[in-house]
Amino acid sequence: MTRSRPARLHHIAGIGVDRMGSIADASGKDFLRLENLDTDILPDPEAIARTVHAATEDADNSYLPFIGQARLRDIAARHVSAISGVSYSGERNCVISAGGLSGILNVLLATIEVGDEVIVTDPTYAGLINRVRLAGGVPRFVPFSFEPGGEWRLDRTALRASIGPKTTAMLLMSPSMPSGGCLDAADWAVVAELCVAHDLLLIVDTAMERLVFDSRPVLHPAGLPGMAERTITVGSSAKELRMIGWRVGWIVAPDAFMPDLVAVSLANVVVPVGIGQDAVATALENSATTLAPYVDELQARRDCVLEELRGLPVGVPGGGWSLLLRVSDFGLDGAAMSERLLEQGVCATAMAGWGETHGGQYIRFVYANEPTRRLRALGARVRAALGL
Template identity: 50%
Template structure:
């Protein structure tokens, strides 16, 4: 869909298919990156696990969120982006055939990284309650078994935008304890919240810090997609294994990008609050435009889903019609979970189009779908 939109050339094409954003990164991050380009120490394989300034800033970020004191030298590794960190952690944790519990819908990239690492995804359905997503706690209990090695979490999640409640987190952490499983938490969007609730992190729950591994990145909150920098923070007993996988799989991170990432993490104003307010405004205009359609309202993140099957269309056909007749690029969620759950939905990303271009969206949808 992204390639098709690039090739199309129509200036009116709404780019709602890809997780980009037009909101600039922190100025401090750009300046630190530009300065690093000319430095010899930034043009190096070393240090293999990331520069100390970034490991310190990332460990401090996770410590501040969780209330757990993490040692940057023994409990933090820099990864070449968040998803690289997820894959390397999965490779360190599981053996072929081990089960990994994850919600449905889920990012296809996470599902495929579970498979690449030899794991078997066990999908837990999200259900729609009052136009918002909720975790099916009965389905969670049924999915977790003695074969469960990892519960892979994300809140806000992509593509759904679910933000787990305290009760949902409590159920997740209790399930991990019963199965003696790890929780691998993808925290890429944890501060992109459209509610007034504080950030909830599984490592902050009683007794969980020794089984929770956090993967973060500068891509979403800090708007630094092209830097490809993330971090892995977790218990000392597993970090050496993850470090060995990282060395084998990627070798090192982007040297000239790490100083910019460190600068973003310690910036006095990282711009996350202002960016989140703007993304919320864009979410609100799409929800308003589509208020008579089966849209599930996200409580955070960059995207929302519409149930096109409820309108009598498979999401791939709905996407084709939108592209041809409405100049809207959107992504069908086929392959992002089970056919009768994720496979019902079409995804709209609202991070990369300003409000002025989103106005009138409903009429373009009407013309495309004859609604």
Template identity: 45%
Template sequence: MRPNSRFAQVQPFDIDKVASAAGADPDVLRLENLDTDVPPPPVAVAATRRSLEEGTGNSWLPFTGLPVLCEAIAAELRARTGIDYDPLRQICVTSGGTSAVMPVLLATTEPGEPVVLTDPTYAGLLQRVRLSGARPHLVPLRVEGGLWRLDREALGQVPAAAALLLMSPSMPSGVVLDREDWEAVARVCERTGAYLIYDAAMERIVFDGHPRISPCQVDGLAERTIIIGSMSKEYRMIGWRIGWVAGPADIMSRIMVATIYNTTVASGYHQYGAAAALTDPAGAGVAEAAAEYQARHDTVLAQLDGLPVVRAGGGWSVLVDAEAMGLTAADLSARLLERGRIAATPMTAWGEDVAPRYVRLVYSAEPVERLSDLRARFTAALG
């Protein structure tokens, strides 16, 4: 093949390799992938089925999202941020949240410009920065008091940036950024002229009473923030592949062009299902699902008490420090599968200095009952 510089630094996912090695053995704990057994909202299923039966979603148009969904997203964002987004000019529907990342990067960065992310971060964010031609600048997360915390000192030393690409709670660590973190982000954005690209896919899946703080509520960030949302995590609608982007009207005009020329349009059938979930008076089960994920998270930590597992502030996963146990992350992942019948992914492609020493344990698809022998499985793996 001819060389292609876009792929020079891109690292492959290991999730599919671990999943393939695990096969279909029902005894294996599936802690490698962000699927979930918590069902999607019944109203979303009913609306999607109705759209299929009636054929209402069988269209190429409108390219940037059905009005009913864009209006539902605008109402959702108004409740979360206090900001009124114009459904036509400031919201664009995408084929899942991660599919929104590349159009946003193409609209906000030039080749070679730095984009700030945390280490660890979601590999789908980090590798897309590289594919876009921008350059990742990784700011470490530190373990303090048993929790992940943003290294604000390192963040404050960022010399230049086109954008900061951040999640809260973040995959894979579950770090939840507090107001002081977002204020530090605002200072960097002000100093460098950067956009904040905020992946809000898990914003309401928080534990232990952590306050949910939208960066749009912090002085200086609302006019710089581009929000990426998704139906996959909070609403458990992974297969729908519906996400969105919302932000200032001027930059959204470019993002819409990039989105249209990338995927043309998200599934119309699924957009009706997403709109039904977002407007469900009962809340689409988001709070109940978050409580279930916390119960699973707490079970994992109780089972692995005494091992180097870092408590998450929210999300669907925790990280275990393989190097603290005298192993590489790849070795621990292999042992967990071969000896403990646990499928878990090494964080090789999820950072630079911090992430590669960790293995991720995802609890979104395994109920508390299945997690109750996690310690015994770890003991078998490490023995």
């Protein structure tokens, strides 16, 4: 059979994580597993127990309700309301998705016309960039920047300059993946100013919203002037609740967007498995008290990696699960560094396709899946791979 590749796939980039994970799994070696956004920190025990019980319940072995179970929708809407300061209703303003990235794609399909430009940061997770392209959008990259050993900062001047006649939306994440760059209050104020002035939609990926370090406040832009009517929030059980395998997400949006969001949701996967939904509701409700020790552990792991890589050109993450090392300073690209690290017992992912300004010249280290006692082996291995 002769066929051409669909045009929508022409610019879809691989993310590299699958290849690196397969190499590590097949090797039988005890690699430092820093390649994938997994974590070894277990979910809320109460949520695990609820999942086990749900597997025996007829009501949970169901597609219904098609927009998600009522308790989860209510808790997700209240959660977003509490952080943003905007009043949302689970019944009117929330639909459940099969994971956060499925939710992002559903939002894009429901709001973006073919050819519309969507502003994203540089770097940004390739999976988000790919979903913009699958929906027919064109990503416009606005760089984060850093000085070695310093934090990533949003280039606000570039953000202002990025808006053109075809720009209709921004898709932003803070802490951003993979850099861990955080938008501060002044950044969000500029975002809000531009969205209102240019009548732009703001899609906020809150998968790591509360995983912030160094006593940073948790900030959500929907409560800023003029933003409640134009902000759609997508959340996920994966990172904040450590329930990656449950594949449960939520979309919280103003009333006007809901008919189209529901229509797309019903045409694309519908909902995640019923046995996971109420467990996620339990974990999300409990997270007001269970989150702090987890964030403390993540910060300890970040600090350990930063100490191991002291003196190397690393961008300091303000939150999240990962950080980036700029290996181009040593005449390498991320792909070459990834191969060298395998020889040193470290599995890490190159960043080609994750940005324009910040892409192939970086390697990413995920610190969420290894304890500090093992991360203390990282510095010597990285330096050996760099030939230092």
